[in-house]
């Protein structure tokens with residue numbers, strides 16, 4: 007593609023507007039513009055025909071693991087990124103202070119997908135096993151965090167995995183440490199929740215506005231919901247002060263039962279992410295679009311699920327350049343179709359529902375250029 011182009015005939019989903027509108031989108035020099043501005047250009051104007059497709063801002067997946075080779079679970083970034091219609095991915099804690107430079111060199115700088123990071127508060131990230139918060143001496147200091155965050159713009163937050171198997175005897179202490187670091191360098195925390203201890207009633211009070219709780223809708227015991235399907239008071243209070251819930255599907259962290267019960271009582275928006283890695287990309291996770299298809303089947307609207315992986319996800323990481331169709335912002339776009347072929351959709355608890363509308367990537371545009379599909 008040349009400097010400018012027009013994407014025409016698509017059904018455009020603008021997360022800042024209501025409804026879906028058939029219209030054209032203009033691109034000049036990697037930026038979104040009005041179509042009229044492109045039409046003023048001389049000569050041949052390249053056009054992409056999106057007839058029968060949906061066009062949305064590039065999708066953002068807030069929770070992936072793409073530290074290939076160095077961590078045993080890392081999957082190739084573009085395979086879960088632009089090849090699946092996802093223009094920005096956030097690696098959630100695969101790397102830490104000690105190995106981020108390797109991550110940057112071998113992943114961030116070597117793929118078409120934009121790769122951001124929630125840096126693990128443990129110095130080795132997930133490179134030395136999956137109980138990275140069990141030894142206090144392994145945690146990075148406030149000074150180390152401040153230094154690396156100042157040097158590395160792609161580090162946009164911190165990750166702390168707060169479940170029993172990760173923290174071992176440390177309980178809530180690693181989260182208190184994470185809180186101190188996050189406050190000192192002013193970035194959001196992404197907290198993984200799973201099997202206690204620590205319990206959510208200890209975790210939630212430590213979270214502030216803008217922090218993200220991933221695996222929010224898992225089906226394990228001691229989750230966000232009580233017997234009567236209402237939120238535990240600590241979760242309700244956290245949502246009220248602006249803590250964000252995130253899906254983080256993963257191998258064992260997304261339950262149709264939990265999300266359905268939440269949906270019955272609460273309209274609070276949340277973000278949809280995959281927690282995709284080498285061992286779950288075939289099943290049960292699939293891809294971001296596959297995960298979105300599950301939420302669609304549960305009864306969320308197409309506009310809401312697109313909003314959650316664009317505008318909402320961009321807000322969560324404080325990025326005004328992406329997740330939007332505003333004039334002058336970066337031309338990252340996801341073009342997709344919805345197939346009516348029935349497909350079995352499995353959650354992390356082994357429950358299967360039949361999906362009747364499956365999102366499928368058609369074309370991915372990054373900085374105004376086609377990087378996947380045709």
Ligand SMILES: [Zn+2]
Nearest residue numbers: 069071098281
């Ligand atoms: Zn994860």
